[in-house]
Amino acid sequence: MTEDIIRTENVTKYYNKGKINEALAVNDVTLTVRHGDFAVLKGPSGSGKTTLLSLIGCMTRPTSGSINVKGRDVSHLPERFLTDLRRKIFGFIFQQFHLIQGINVLQNVMLPLYPTDISISRLKTRAEGILESLGMSKRRAFPVQGLSGGEQQRTAIARALINDPDIILADEPTAHLDTALSVEFMDIMRTFRDKGKTIIIATHDPLVFESGDIDLIVEMRDGSVTRVLRND
Amino acid sequence: MILHPGILALIAGSGITLLILTAAAFLGFRILKKWDIKDSSEEQLALERKTYLVSTLVQYGLLFEIVSIFLFIYTADDIHKLLVGAMCATGSLNANPYGFPALYAKIASIFISSSWIAINYLDNRAEDYPLTRKKYKLLLLIMPVVLVEYILQIRYFLLIDPNVITSCCGVLFSEGGSGIGSSLASIPVRPMEIIFFTLFLIMAASGISAIKYGKKPFTLALSFVSGIFLIVSIASIISFISLYFYQIPTHHCPFDVLQPEYYYAGYVLYAALFTGSFFGMMTGIIEPFRKIASLSGIISGIQKKWALTAIVSIVIFVIITLIPMIFTPFTLEGY
Amino acid sequence: MSINRHINVLDYTLQSLLRRKFKNAGIVLVFSFVIFITGSILFLTYSFKREAFLILNSSPELLVQRMMAGRHELIPVTIAGEIKRIPGVAKVEPRYWGYYYDSLVKANYTILSSADPISANNRLLKGRLPFADEHNTVAIGRGISEARFIGPGSGISLQGADGGYHDLKVVGVFEADSELLTSDLIVLNQTDIIKLFGIPEGMATDLAVDVHNENEAPVIARKIREYFPDTRPILRDEIIRTYDAVFGWRSGLILTLFAGALVAFIILAWDKATGLSADEKKEIGILKAIGWETSDILEMKFWEGFVISVSSFLIGIISAHLHVFFWGASLFGPALKGWSVIYPDFRLVPFINPYQIATLMTLTVIPYIASTIIPSWKASVTDPDEVMRG
Numbered sequence: 001m002t003e004d005i006i007r008t009e010n011v012t013k014y015y016n017k018g019k020i021n022e023a024l025a026v027n028d029v030t031l032t033v034r035h036g037d038f039a040v041l042k043g044p045s046g047s048g049k050t051t052l053l054s055l056i057g058c059m060t061r062p063t064s065g066s067i068n069v070k071g072r073d074v075s076h077l078p079e080r081f082l083t084d085l086r087r088k089i090f091g092f093i094f095q096q097f098h099l100i101q102g103i104n105v106l107q108n109v110m111l112p113l114y115p116t117d118i119s120i121s122r123l124k125t126r127a128e129g130i131l132e133s134l135g136m137s138k139r140r141a142f143p144v145q146g147l148s149g150g151e152q153q154r155t156a157i158a159r160a161l162i163n164d165p166d167i168i169l170a171d172e173p174t175a176h177l178d179t180a181l182s183v184e185f186m187d188i189m190r191t192f193r194d195k196g197k198t199i200i201i202a203t204h205d206p207l208v209f210e211s212g213d214i215d216l217i218v219e220m221r222d223g224s225v226t227r228v229l230r231n232d
Numbered sequence: 233m234i235l236h237p238g239i240l241a242l243i244a245g246s247g248i249t250l251l252i253l254t255a256a257a258f259l260g261f262r263i264l265k266k267w268d269i270k271d272s273s274e275e276q277l278a279l280e281r282k283t284y285l286v287s288t289l290v291q292y293g294l295l296f297e298i299v300s301i302f303l304f305i306y307t308a309d310d311i312h313k314l315l316v317g318a319m320c321a322t323g324s325l326n327a328n329p330y331g332f333p334a335l336y337a338k339i340a341s342i343f344i345s346s347s348w349i350a351i352n353y354l355d356n357r358a359e360d361y362p363l364t365r366k367k368y369k370l371l372l373l374i375m376p377v378v379l380v381e382y383i384l385q386i387r388y389f390l391l392i393d394p395n396v397i398t399s400c401c402g403v404l405f406s407e408g409g410s411g412i413g414s415s416l417a418s419i420p421v422r423p424m425e426i427i428f429f430t431l432f433l434i435m436a437a438s439g440i441s442a443i444k445y446g447k448k449p450f451t452l453a454l455s456f457v458s459g460i461f462l463i464v465s466i467a468s469i470i471s472f473i474s475l476y477f478y479q480i481p482t483h484h485c486p487f488d489v490l491q492p493e494y495y496y497a498g499y500v501l502y503a504a505l506f507t508g509s510f511f512g513m514m515t516g517i518i519e520p521f522r523k524i525a526s527l528s529g530i531i532s533g534i535q536k537k538w539a540l541t542a543i544v545s546i547v548i549f550v551i552i553t554l555i556p557m558i559f560t561p562f563t564l565e566g567y
Numbered sequence: 568m569s570i571n572r573h574i575n576v577l578d579y580t581l582q583s584l585l586r587r588k589f590k591n592a593g594i595v596l597v598f599s600f601v602i603f604i605t606g607s608i609l610f611l612t613y614s615f616k617r618e619a620f621l622i623l624n625s626s627p628e629l630l631v632q633r634m635m636a637g638r639h640e641l642i643p644v645t646i647a648g649e650i651k652r653i654p655g656v657a658k659v660e661p662r663y664w665g666y667y668y669d670s671l672v673k674a675n676y677t678i679l680s681s682a683d684p685i686s687a688n689n690r691l692l693k694g695r696l697p698f699a700d701e702h703n704t705v706a707i708g709r710g711i712s713e714a715r716f717i718g719p720g721s722g723i724s725l726q727g728a729d730g731g732y733h734d735l736k737v738v739g740v741f742e743a744d745s746e747l748l749t750s751d752l753i754v755l756n757q758t759d760i761i762k763l764f765g766i767p768e769g770m771a772t773d774l775a776v777d778v779h780n781e782n783e784a785p786v787i788a789r790k791i792r793e794y795f796p797d798t799r800p801i802l803r804d805e806i807i808r809t810y811d812a813v814f815g816w817r818s819g820l821i822l823t824l825f826a827g828a829l830v831a832f833i834i835l836a837w838d839k840a841t842g843l844s845a846d847e848k849k850e851i852g853i854l855k856a857i858g859w860e861t862s863d864i865l866e867m868k869f870w871e872g873f874v875i876s877v878s879s880f881l882i883g884i885i886s887a888h889l890h891v892f893f894w895g896a897s898l899f900g901p902a903l904k905g906w907s908v909i910y911p912d913f914r915l916v917p918f919i920n921p922y923q924i925a926t927l928m929t930l931t932v933i934p935y936i937a938s939t940i941i942p943s944w945k946a947s948v949t950d951p952d953e954v955m956r957g
Binding site: 237239241252302307310 | 948
């Protein structure tokens with residue numbers, strides 16, 4: 001299927017508009033991501049790629065312009081609808097991982113789906129399955145403070161998968177990883193893409209955007225898109 | 233008088249409720265002035281965040297109101313020993329002209345708060361907050377009601393004079409006396425029973441058809457009948473239902489049934505009655521919202537849920553009223 | 568069913584409360600203390616009121632005393648016959664009772680006749696009441712028994728009006744439903760009382776009047792006053808009302824004084840709630856970023872308040888109960904009892920009802936929850952993408 005899964009039109013995002021510290025993060029961006037794409041938002045820090053990622057991932061609303069996810073306009077949706085969509089469609093991997101300290105790996109993985117109708121036991125089974133597929137079963141009762149970098153990364157990935165999302169978003173995922181772990185990360189992402197998921201990664205790490213079989217590269221600078229490269 | 237712990241608690245508790253609901257009303261007013269769903273600016277986002285505060289405030293306000301109405305009745309009951317002629321809560325409430333109006337005001341605030349919460353629930357189910365304007369206008373209505381309730385309550389307690397003789401339910405609801413209470417008590421029992429149970433069946437029937445079809449005229453019928461059923465039920469409680477609980481043909485007091493001697497049956501009774509009639513009425517009240525595009529798809533589903541809740545509640549209500557009628561040897565035949 | 572989401576959120580809340588044990592334990596401790604104090608005050612006054620009610624229940628509907636120069640005097644028994652003729656009067660009995668000052672322990676005892684219904688209504692701890700025809704035997708209250716170190720079989724000597732000492736043998740010690748009444752009681756045979764106090768023949772302390780219909784009591788009281796202007800008829804209902812009002816007033820006073828402490832606590836609660844640690848802020852941000860909605864966080868905050876309130880409430884109310892009913896309310900007793908008597912300790916009848924619980928909750932839990940509403944909301948509306956940028 002090559003239908004569009006994400007479509008933005010003239011999307012602009014200001015922070016603190018009208019105030020002294022007004023900042024233009026994303027400026028008039030129009031782009032299209034197709035279903036099953038392995039896409040990269042490429043640019044240095046401050047280029048707006050992180051903000052664009054959160055806009056796409058329904059974490060925040062654009063100041064102007066529109067965003068379409070799976071054909072649905074999400075630009076003016078109230079928070080509860082955005083959250084609902086996010087739960088169904090997106091899985092997010094943060095740059096700092098942002099795991100919750102004080103609880104263990106399994107609990108961190110289950111957490112996104114707590115406020116839904118799924119029972120704890122079913123949630124547990126699902127989480128354990130995902131950890132197993134990532135080779136993290138042995139660590140599942142470990143408190144996250146004690147994990148190595150690679151283990152934290154895999155926990156973060158597992159958490160992003162708990163809701164079986166269509167789209168996986170990752171923000172600078174290799175920033176805190178060495179080469180070996182970075183390569184491993186890209187391999188894991190590739191397996192998901194092969195299963196039919198859409199991947200969008202924001203990064204300025206060449207290891208990511210120079211690896212083969214990237215379908216779409218969106219280059220950004222100072223909030224605007226400078227170049228779009230599609231590998232057809 | 234004011235230093236009675238129950239009264240202190242009521243004044244503090246009601247004061248807090250007044251504060252909470254007034255804050256909610258003011259916030260609602262501010263939101264109302266600047267609301268624009270099409271706007272993506274940060275001001276609009278801030279307003280959307282404020283709506284969560286308003287609904288939280290109203291929900292807690294309602295919770296406190298419900299606690300306070302029971303506290304009010306119980307305090308009235310507790311102080312009856314201090315008032316000449318009073319033998320239960322009814323007598324205490326009757327000690328000065330503010331007692332019963334304070335109670336009615338409390339019931340009114342509970343109904344308005346609950347209906348606000350119901351409408352808010354509906355508003356949140358649509359993507360474009362279609363009911364926001366109506367909702368916050370309704371909220372402005374809450375404030376005077378709660379304020380009036382507070383004033384009435386304070387005046388009631390301040391003016392209680394232990395030396396003024398008050399009349400109790402024995403007189404208030406006596407078959408020989410004058411006034412609404414007596415008229416209710418002296419309605420012949422058989423016709424009242426027939427009206428009550430017939431109305432129950434009508435309500436059940438309209439409820440079931442509302443559940444089945446989920447549209448008018450069934451939903452409107454349910455609404456209408458629920459309102460009447462509420463009034464008739466309260467009249468019936470005074471007229472004959474309470475008699476079966478007390479097993480005394482002249483004790484018509486509607487409050488004593490909340491006491492431990494009667495297994496606190498009053499709580500379930502009134503909770504079921506108010507819940508049932510509330511949801512029944514709300515089912516029809518939201519019918520006009522069907523015209524709104526973003527709500528038209530979900531109104532039916534919600535109406536069916538509410539109608540179901542209403543029917544289940546009044547069935548519980550009627551079962552409880554039947555228990556003493558069936559299981560005790562007391563009978564009103566011949567009265 | 569959608570109950571799962573609430574269970575899950577509650578589960579997470581409990582977990583997160585336990586992760587911050589010290590902070591939360593602190594709040595629970597202070598809150599429990601507040602509830603403990605308020606609860607003790609409430610339980611104590613309630614018990615006193617109930618005790619007074621219990622006592623008074625067994626007294627006659629109408630008591631007729633004779634007044635002279637504004638003071639209570641002995642009343643001629645012949646009046647009884649005339650009162651009996653008033654329509655509505657069922658029975659008139661002369662009562663013989665009085666006070667006795669014991670200089671040994673510096674206490675006042677109440678001396679009552681064994682014929683009095685109050686005596687008959689009580690269970691005895693050990694022994695029995697003096698028989699109607701028995702002489703020089705007494706039943707005494709627990710307070711006297713412990714103050715004087717005497718029990719059944721012991722002797723007690725009381726100085727009579729004639730100056731001489733009457734030696735009496737203790738045949739029973741009271742354990743009453745209401746210790747308030749019997750702790751300082753001595754019950755004697757009627758003839759013994761008359762002899763002890765030197766009551767002249769044909770006189771009695773006062774008259775107990777039973778009426779057919781309670782509602783008629785005020786009317787009959789008026790008539791008695793009319794016919795015998797030097798008498799003072801006392802309605803039992805009036806006494807009940809007075810006790811009720813006094814106890815209500817006293818407890819209200821203490822509560823008002825305590826209100827200051829309560830306000831301080833509320834401020835503390837608000838402060839604690841608003842001052843979310845950086846840690847907690849981050850945690851909420853992460854939850855919102857991974858898919859929790861504002862109303863989910865609000866629910867979590869609700870459960871937090873609920874768990875803290877309920878645990879504090881239970882701890883507070885149970886300790887208050889123990890304090891008042893098993894440890895004699897050592898902290899407040901004197902302020903509430905208000906009279907100086909020799910009660911080395913004083914056990915109240917445990918009593919609790921939903922009204923007290925509702926009052927207690929309204930005075931403590933409701934203000935606490937109210938103070939957390941705005942801070943909870945502020946915490947819940949954090950923007951999820953702040954986590955991304957922060």
